[in-house]
Amino acid sequence: MCICALRILLHGLNFSVDTGDYLCIVGENGSGKSTLMKTILGLQPPINGKVMTGDGLRLNDIGYLPQQTVVQKDFPASVREVVISGCLGRCGLRPFYNSKEKQLAQKMMERMGIGDLSRRCYRELSGGQQQRVLLARALCATQKILLLDEPFAGLDPKVTYELYRLIDELNHREGITVIMISHDVTTAIEHASHILHIGKTVFFGTKEEYVESGAWLMFNSAEGGGES
Structure with a gap:
């Protein structure tokens, strides 16, 4: 897949999400995380490649929680x-x-x-x-599936913990597939089943494979948190 905003952000991206997975998308600022999610939702087309769905999943079967603007919060x-x-x-x-x-x-x-x-x-x-x-x-x-774009941005640790617990229950107990953008790599590893890391390097695999690769350590040392 090749996606863009005003320029090409990702090229040659290929990954799959199975029913019941909990995928966290992480990466450096400006790496294209939010753009990727909008592409998955069909809000903008990829330059090349395609987003394919199975098991009869339709776009209106997807629950989407975007980042809120100041106007939306009011x-x-x-x-x-x-x-x-x-x-x-x-x-x-x-x-x-x-x-x-x-x-x-x-x-x-x-x-x-x-x-x-x-x-x-x-x-x-x-x-x-x-x-x-x-x-x-x-x-x-x-x-069936929830797409969450930085759902914990600006929230205090106690509230963040409670919301993670709710999402864990939806995923583990009810089998709802979760795709979440997060800037908190350490917590993403704790909760997710799979990690997609996009940026200068691209990684997709289980969280165990991600930890073993050491990519998360390089991300933590170079990134202080922030938006995609």
């Missing part, structure tokens, strides 16, 4: 309205949500521990609460 809607909007892909031409979708939204809010916040305004929530809302929204869109 969105003036209720928690329930944000969460149930994840069901839009199920509605087809219907201009309303049916009872199943309303029940699903309530179930996802409770699963994320925000059931009591359903009537609260989204922009009044803490960063950690907002991420739980967005996870609930993504789970309304899919029970």
Whole structure:
């Protein structure tokens, strides 16, 4: 695969994700991590190559949690309205949500521990609460695969730990495939089953193979954290 933004960022990239995998994408600043995720989602086309899906997976079967902008964090809607909007892909031409979708939204809010916040305004929530809302929204869109772009950026360690625990449960107990962009290589190794490292060098394999390769040590010494 060859992907681009205003210039070629990655060339000759080839990797696969199986059902139930937990893949963390890591790499230096500007290496193309977010661009790669947008390409996987079909938000922009690759210059060459293709993204292939199996097991009948469609793009609207993917739950996506993007990085939030300042404007998005100030969105003036209720928690329930944000969460149930994840069901839009199920509605087809219907201009309303049916009872199943309303029940699903309530179930996802409770699963994320925000059931009591359903009537609260989204922009009044803490960063950690907002991420739980967005996870609930993504789970309304899919029970198959989640794509998460730096979901812990700007959060304190306690909240980050709690969100990692939630994502681990979704992956390990419910078999939901996870693809996550992270700048925290050490924690990525702790939680992921596979690592895709992109940058001057490209690595794809299990986390055990990644540790053995020593690539993560070079990354840690050269990178102080940051966005893709």
